Amino acid sequence: MMKSRKNLLLCLILAAGVLAVLYGMLFVGSVPIAGGEVRQILAGLVTGKKPDNGNLYNLIVYVRMPRLVLNLLAGAILSIAGILMQTLTHNPLAEPYVLGVSSGASTGAAGAIVFHWFSFLHGGRVFFSAFVFSFIAIALVLLLQGRSTSSLRLVLTGMGVSAFFQAATTLIVYLSRDEAQARSAQFWITGSFSGSDWSDVRMAAAAAAVLLVFARVFEKELDLLLLGKNTAAQTGLNVAAVQITVIAFASFAVSVIVAQSGIVGFVGLIIPHIMRRLAGAGHRWLIRSSALAGALFLIVADTVARTAFAPQELPIGVMTAFTGAPVFLFIIHRVYHEDRS
Amino acid sequence: MKIEVKNLSFQAGEKQILRQVSAVFEGNRIYGIIGPNGSGKTTLLRHLYRQIPSRGCVFADGCDISRISPKTYARKVAVMMQHQELTDSDLRVYDVVRTGRYPYKKLFSSYDSRDEEILRRILTENNLWDLRERRIDTLSGGELQRVMISRCFAQEPDVILLDEPTNHLDIRHKLELMQMLRGFGGLVIMTLHDLNLAASDCDHIYVMKDGQIAGSGEPEEIFQRDLLQDIYDASIPVHVWEGRIFIGV
Numbered sequence: 006m007m008k009s010r011k012n013l014l015l016c017l018i019l020a021a022g023v024l025a026v027l028y029g030m031l032f033v034g035s036v037p038i039a040g041g042e043v044r045q046i047l048a049g050l051v052t053g054k055k056p057d058n059g060n061l062y063n064l065i066v067y068v069r070m071p072r073l074v075l076n077l078l079a080g081a082i083l084s085i086a087g088i089l090m091q092t093l094t095h096n097p098l099a100e101p102y103v104l105g106v107s108s109g110a111s112t113g114a115a116g117a118i119v120f121h122w123f124s125f126l127h128g129g130r131v132f133f134s135a136f137v138f139s140f141i142a143i144a145l146v147l148l149l150q151g152r153s154t155s156s157l158r159l160v161l162t163g164m165g166v167s168a169f170f171q172a173a174t175t176l177i178v179y180l181s182r183d184e185a186q187a188r189s190a191q192f193w194i195t196g197s198f199s200g201s202d203w204s205d206v207r208m209a210a211a212a213a214a215v216l217l218v219f220a221r222v223f224e225k226e227l228d229l230l231l232l233g234k235n236t237a238a239q240t241g242l243n244v245a246a247v248q249i250t251v252i253a254f255a256s257f258a259v260s261v262i263v264a265q266s267g268i269v270g271f272v273g274l275i276i277p278h279i280m281r282r283l284a285g286a287g288h289r290w291l292i293r294s295s296a297l298a299g300a301l302f303l304i305v306a307d308t309v310a311r312t313a314f315a316p317q318e319l320p321i322g323v324m325t326a327f328t329g330a331p332v333f334l335f336i337i338h339r340v341y342h343e344d345r346s
Numbered sequence: 347m348k349i350e351v352k353n354l355s356f357q358a359g360e361k362q363i364l365r366q367v368s369a370v371f372e373g374n375r376i377y378g379i380i381g382p383n384g385s386g387k388t389t390l391l392r393h394l395y396r397q398i399p400s401r402g403c404v405f406a407d408g409c410d411i412s413r414i415s416p417k418t419y420a421r422k423v424a425v426m427m428q429h430q431e432l433t434d435s436d437l438r439v440y441d442v443v444r445t446g447r448y449p450y451k452k453l454f455s456s457y458d459s460r461d462e463e464i465l466r467r468i469l470t471e472n473n474l475w476d477l478r479e480r481r482i483d484t485l486s487g488g489e490l491q492r493v494m495i496s497r498c499f500a501q502e503p504d505v506i507l508l509d510e511p512t513n514h515l516d517i518r519h520k521l522e523l524m525q526m527l528r529g530f531g532g533l534v535i536m537t538l539h540d541l542n543l544a545a546s547d548c549d550h551i552y553v554m555k556d557g558q559i560a561g562s563g564e565p566e567e568i569f570q571r572d573l574l575q576d577i578y579d580a581s582i583p584v585h586v587w588e589g590r591i592f593i594g595v
Contacts, residue, residue, distance in 0.1 A: 239420065239423075241419065285481075
């Protein structure tokens with residue numbers, strides 16, 4: 006069919022773009038690196054040959070590469086999570102940050118680090134705690150939203166929930182005796198990818214894979230939900246079960262990213278908004294194209310964040326908010342313009 | 347297919363909306379449910395499409411519908427709602443009609459070539475094939491209606507339920523809808539405000555008043571001046587001209 010060929014082309018272009026920026030951004034940073042050296046190190050990774058310059062090798066392989074790959078995965082995850090929440094709430098403004106899901110996750114993560122919540126889980130406790138709290142946050146928003154379809158109510162409810170959990174996170178950081186252990190309150194609220202390593206990447210890659218498989222398996226169900234809960238139920242969908250499953254997967258994936266990188270807002274809002282125009286609202290291509298576009302966007306945004314004011318690093322959340330907040334306001338403007346007419 | 351309602355009562359808060367309603371809908375016929383506002387028509391229909399639990403009072407071919415799984419029921423019964431919740435305007439015609447195939451799909455399975463074949467046939471029959479890539483929000487009211495009824499057809503149901511399908515439709519689209527429903531060839535149950543349409547296009551009429559069935563029969567039996575006066579508390583002229591019934595003119 007015409008449409009799927011067009012969408013395949015869109016995805017191929019985006020994938021090529023992701024590969025290009027992944028490679029290109031390896032060169033960009035506070036230490037300038039010549040192209041020949043990077044290629045030598047990359048070739049060495051394939052052939053197993055140890056490079057001459059150990060510092061440069063470490064910088065490329067253990068600092069820049071994991072950070073870029075984590076950017077890629079976080080961009081994809083946040084975009085898909087945004088789509089899932091928009092489908093669930095029937096609202097283009099829904100997004101992990103706007104709904105307070107990210108703030109909930111940050112409270113859980115900070116609490117697990119400072120107060121050893123869920124300590125019986127050992128290494129997994131930070132992620133698990135982030136997951137539990139992000140799940141609570143979104144469940145709270147959906148309960149308070151009830152059957153209302155009002156965008157205003159959803160956004161305000163999200164704001165309230167978000168404000169509560171941000172305050173809780175700040176309180177936890179404040180109460181912690183060990184500043185370094187808790188990281189800063191600012192880290193949780195505006196996010197940062199600095200210090201990412203390969204173990205972070207492994208976790209995020211697993212979350213991204215789970216989320217992609219979930220979205221692929223539930224494609225039909227998600228498409229059906231777009232027609233509204235009643236119509237979906239009359240067409241044979243077990244709406245409540247699908248809703249709970251979507252919430253669980255979306256908040257799981259978001260909490261993995263938040264536990265590692267703090268809150269990176271608006272990615273799940275901007276990217277699906279643009280991709281819906283290009284690829285349509287059907288989930289198959291919307292999810293694929295948004296995952297790629299989100300990856301592309303976050304790699305570029307984080308590179309700008311770490312280099313624009315070097316040696317100072319900008320929080321990534323500031324970068325994404327500068328791009329995302331105008332889109333957010335634009336959608337609100339459009340929604341309310343349509344409401345009046 | 348036979349849908350049977352037995353002694354169905356329903357209360358919302360203090361208000362008794364349905365009182366001991368019993369009705370039978372069967373065969374490949376078009377049933378109209380008429381009655382004044384608040385008489386319980388829509389509530390009765392909501393029980394049939396299971397938006398309100400029927401608690402063992404509604405049967406499909408003798409089987410209690412509350413015991414039938416959502417997908418199985420959706421393979422038998424399709425619903426066209428009064429207010430479609432289609433707020434997501436970026437969906438395309440093909441995507442919307444394709445969701446009608448959902449009841450036939452297992453978890454993990456995708457829409458396949460058989461689904462595509464069915465969709466192609468239905469879209470072609472209803473003059474939508476050329477519009478299949480169009481976004482839903484760019485369609486006219488009549489086109490959107492054809493999309494939604496095509497979605498019902500894609501479910502390949504035995505029964506189609508419609509709640510006030512002709513509200514907001516001009517005369518041309520009303521006639522077009524009725525023609526599509528006659529072409530369906532299964533059991534159709536709909537609530538209607540438009541008595542002339544009920545008279546001309548329904549095979550059987552149920553009349554509701556105050557949550558009860560106040561009359562049942564073929565249009566000729568139902569559309570009598572005395573009965574309508576009772577139901578609507580108003581004097582309503584009824585004329586028969588060349589074998590057709592005209593009401594309120």
